[in-house]
Amino acid sequence: MSEQLTFTYTIDGNDFTRAGEASSSVKNKLKMLGVGSDAIRKVAIAMYEGEINMVIHADGGVITVSVSDNDITMVLADKGPGIPDISKAMQEGYSTAREEVRSLGFGAGMGLPNMKRFTDEMHIDTELGKGTTITMKVHL
Amino acid sequence: MDKDKFMRSVRLKESACQGCINCIKHCPTQAIRVHNGKAHIIDKFCIDCGRCIRYCPHHAKIAVYDPLSVINNFKYTVALPAPSLYTQYNNLTNVDIVLNALLKLGFDDVYEVSAAAELVSEASREYIKEHMDEAPFISSACPSVIRLIRVKFPSLISRLLPIKAPVEVAAEIARARAVKKTGLDPEDIGIIFISPCPSKVSYAKAPLGIEKSNIDNVVAIKDVYPLLLPHMKQDESQLIPLSSSGRIGIGWSNAGGEVAGLLTENYLAADGIVNILRVLEELEDEKLHGLTFVELSACNGGCVGGTLTVENAYIATTKTKRLVKYQPVSKNHLSENPDAGNLYWADNVEYEPVFRLGNTFKESLKMMSDVEELTARFPGLDCGSCGAPTCQTLAEDIVRGDATPNDCIYVLRANIADLSHKIKDLASKQKTDGSLSDSSSELLDSYIRTLTAELASFGVPGHARKEVSKEE
Structure with a gap:
């Protein structure tokens, strides 16, 4: 069995000023582990986008990050409204963010597309009214 | 060379250290520990920012630099005053008063760092224009910023502007000119920087981006400042005209001064180590968009806020504006400076995974x-x-x-x-x-x-x- 390390973060909903704290913490830990800067960059960007999504759409949630020899796995679980149309949500520029959120510079419709672009694997598990769990992997 | 990699000029004065925890709490890279009642700076974590010098209530953190007596070690010496030196003085309207006083103090010649800064600004404008697709670039003038990026932000190393700092360019030009003027061996000429901060002391001994610096010694503004005062009462009409820098060059000493010389609107200028850490984090996460250039100074207010200065950084900033008010934008151009040589870095900065x-x-x-x-x-x-x-x-x-x-x-x-x-x-x-x-x-x-x-x-x-x- 290979070594595995898990970190858990609780994301506060509706607090934009704190979004990014979890990805920043993970980034520092990955640096201390000696993970290459390319992988760190991918994890940081994908996770930040995920965090922002949880803040905007789902009133927060829980992120679990596991690091093993082979990959970094991020599981973002929320109890939000769910994603009605995943293929639409995956389109660049498509956003269901509220107007006041957009006026803050968020909701450009790049969240999920960026999460996909910066990770090697991504799986979305969503149920309307129940919540969404996104699993992303960055290979090492 | 390798042993100098983490050389630092911020040191502990053990006799003054009370073993309190103020420094460890303020160090941005968590480079200090207190063990057995005394603080201890960890070389590889320290980026020479000098924040502990500001916060130590017992003045047990000090900067090491050279005494002014180093001018006796050379046959001929050239002073390189940082532009922040000028704004230490009240009501200064003519930079030549300071420059002439430096000659009276014992230097054989002076070359303004601000003059070289204008060449660096010009080279930066050209470089950025040619490499627009690689933007944003991060300013490489503050050694503490480079050292911070080197140990903490590996993905941003490639964004550092690969151009020598103004003081280095000044040192090269000053030496070349002195050799021409005197016919002396280059080693007999002392190029002495009058610095606002200790991180330039480390830079001169162990530079990043180039193998060896042309700066021979670094003295402190706070040492030179009072010694110049008695020499500044000269009749202005008797002054030798020495000053040759404009608004851009002298403005480099303030936060926002470097970007002002780039003539771009898409910039970010941050000062103060805590603020720049935030900016670097956000740059790393690609949260900042539409930027061409990022100016970062470890000290609040920019170089005028260095720990070797005397005047309050914000007063100094106001004085800078007053001093350059009637100056032309720039007085130095690369095409007119054959002594400037190569302004680009020769070496790559390598990531040091010290954490x-x-x-x-x-x-x-x-x-x-x-x-x-x-x-x-x-x-x-x-x-x-x-x-x-x-x-x-x-x-x-x-x-x-x-x-x-x-x-x-x-x-x-x-x-x-x-x-x-x-x-x-x-x-x-x-x-x-x-x-x-x-x-x-x-x-x-x-x-x-x-x-x-x-x-x-x-x-x-x-x-x-x-x-x-x-x-x-």
């Missing part, structure tokens, strides 16, 4: 898991009594072998309570049984010995660590 826990990923993973476990044992107060800035850093130190859990007074207190309970139990056993068996009596002895040792180490962070290393 990495282990030597391999596997080892680091194991160590990180120990760090997490240990951190959970600590109270999370980040009180600093152990000598490390946070509970997490103490855990890291322990895993690296530089501390023990008992350095945490809360862990120590729990251990002592536990021991005293055990002793109490044995003592009451003795009362009921009349006497103790040999093994129980031995146990009691060992408890008391441990208790005595732990109490002795109480309040002396690092004590236990020292005992351990003695045994080794």
